Amino acid sequence: MTQPFGSYQSELYLAGLGGQAPEFTTNVAALDESARLSMDGGAFGYVAGGAGNEATVRANRAAFDQWRIVPRMLRDATNRDLSTTVLGTTMPAPVMLAPVGVQSIIHPDGELATARAAAELGVPMVLSTASSHTIEEVAEASGEGPRWFQLYWPNDPEVCVSILERAAAAGFTTLVVTLDTWTLAWRPRDLDRSYLPFIRGIGTAIPFSDPVFRAGLAQSPEEDPTAAVLKWVPMFTGTDKSWSQLPFLREHWDGPIVLKGIQHVDDARLAVEAGMDGVIVSNHGGRQVDGAVASLDVLPEIVAAVGQDLAVLFDSGVRTGADVVKALALGAEAVLIGRSFAYGLSHGGQSGVRHVLRSLLADTDLTMALSAQRSVAELSPDLLRRNG
Numbered sequence: 001m002t003q004p005f006g007s008y009q010s011e012l013y014l015a016g017l018g019g020q021a022p023e024f025t026t027n028v029a030a031l032d033e034s035a036r037l038s039m040d041g042g043a044f045g046y047v048a049g050g051a052g053n054e055a056t057v058r059a060n061r062a063a064f065d066q067w068r069i070v071p072r073m074l075r076d077a078t079n080r081d082l083s084t085t086v087l088g089t090t091m092p093a094p095v096m097l098a099p100v101g102v103q104s105i106i107h108p109d110g111e112l113a114t115a116r117a118a119a120e121l122g123v124p125m126v127l128s129t130a131s132s133h134t135i136e137e138v139a140e141a142s143g144e145g146p147r148w149f150q151l152y153w154p155n156d157p158e159v160c161v162s163i164l165e166r167a168a169a170a171g172f173t174t175l176v177v178t179l180d181t182w183t184l185a186w187r188p189r190d191l192d193r194s195y196l197p198f199i200r201g202i203g204t205a206i207p208f209s210d211p212v213f214r215a216g217l218a219q220s221p222e223e224d225p226t227a228a229v230l231k232w233v234p235m236f237t238g239t240d241k242s243w244s245q246l247p248f249l250r251e252h253w254d255g256p257i258v259l260k261g262i263q264h265v266d267d268a269r270l271a272v273e274a275g276m277d278g279v280i281v282s283n284h285g286g287r288q289v290d291g292a293v294a295s296l297d298v299l300p301e302i303v304a305a306v307g308q309d310l311a312v313l314f315d316s317g318v319r320t321g322a323d324v325v326k327a328l329a330l331g332a333e334a335v336l337i338g339r340s341f342a343y344g345l346s347h348g349g350q351s352g353v354r355h356v357l358r359s360l361l362a363d364t365d366l367t368m369a370l371s372a373q374r375s376v377a378e379l380s381p382d383l384l385r386r387n388g
């Protein structure tokens with residue numbers, strides 16, 4: 001099946017005949033500047049910022065520049081199929097929306113707009129535990145769209161199980177467990193504005209709508225939001241877990257489980273030993289350990305060590321079609337994007353996310369076409385050359 005993602009290019013040119021230009025840039029790498037103009041300063045700082053002096057944010061991008069694509073010619077790449085299946089989820093291209101919390105600070109429709117745009121294109125979204133809408137509301141907005149659920153692992157087991165059961169009942173098929181944010185990093189952009197959405201009760205829709213969490217409160221979150229916030233924040237942040245606790249999640253989740261935030265090859269091996277189904281090689285977009293290694297730099301060694309045993313996905317720094325192709329060629333089964341779709345969301349909600357996704361998919365498709373790669377399976381490190 002050919003996915004005509006590249007046709008977005010002609011659609012945009014033809015619209016120009018009627019005097020219509022895209023509402024905002026098609027250059028995903030330049031989106032941050034137009035998002036800055038459309039967003040509240042605190043919200044923009046929260047989305048764009050990273051840990052410390054943001055060395056890892058920059059390293060994530062620089063790592064992509066270390067690789068160059070070497071295109072091939074005369075190979076009949078007219079028809080391409082970018083579709084793939086990861087852990088039983090079929091997707092039109094190996095691109096997913098990363099879990100991004102508190103989306104209502106970006107646009108009032110938040111995760112609902114994101115879910116609708118993703119579902120329109122069949123692109124899987126990963127819903128964050130820190131969502132500003134409930135699991136059930138997002139599932140409804142997502143309709144038939146593929147959806148995974150990301151867990152910030154609450155240290156109250158009963159609340160944890162309740163949230164997992166709700167996610168499964170609402171049609172979320174794969175569990176993504178984020179390991180790298182058990183406590184929040186030092187983030188100067190947010191600190192300088194004293195800006196943390198959670199303590200303002202934003203990004204708390206999932207616990208606040210949870211019957212088990214609510215049962216543990218003296219008054220409902222509607223009656224006493226501060227008490228509810230003070231109970232929730234230490235429940236999902238501040239306590240590290242251990243490998244030995246993973247069987248608890250396996251016991252309470254029937255579908256595939258993916259560990260997000262893996263950067264060390266030994267941790268990837270431990271994930272295999274623990275019987276996990278996948279890992280996301282990610283440094284949280286440089287938002288957690290400043291000075292940490294660029295995510296792309298550890299991808300090849302993790303793929304070499306565990307790629308035969310579990311699904312290896314990738315995020316952190318993906319902006320352009322060339323980035324997608326490079327990460328796939330280095331062995332990722334799929335990539336996730338964070339900030340770029342969040343910036344799209346800031347431009348008109350659903351239509352903004354759709355524009356960013358269509359732009360990225362078109363750019364990916366055309367990069368593959370012009371490099372003579374007809375399918376995801378054909379992508380290999382042979383396509384790339386290390387620069388310098």
Ligand SMILES: Cc1cc2nc3c(=O)[nH]c(=O)nc-3n(C[C@H](O)[C@H](O)[C@H](O)COP(=O)(O)O)c2cc1C
Nearest residue numbers: 047098099100101128178284285316317337338339
């Ligand atoms: C505003 C924002 C909120 C995020 N919230 C979450 C979250 O709730 N859960 C999670 O696992 N990762 C979260 N992340 C990290 C993303 O899932 C992803 O790892 C990262 O954004 C990828 O890097 P990129 O932004 O360079 O694409 C967040 C990222 C951003 C920018």
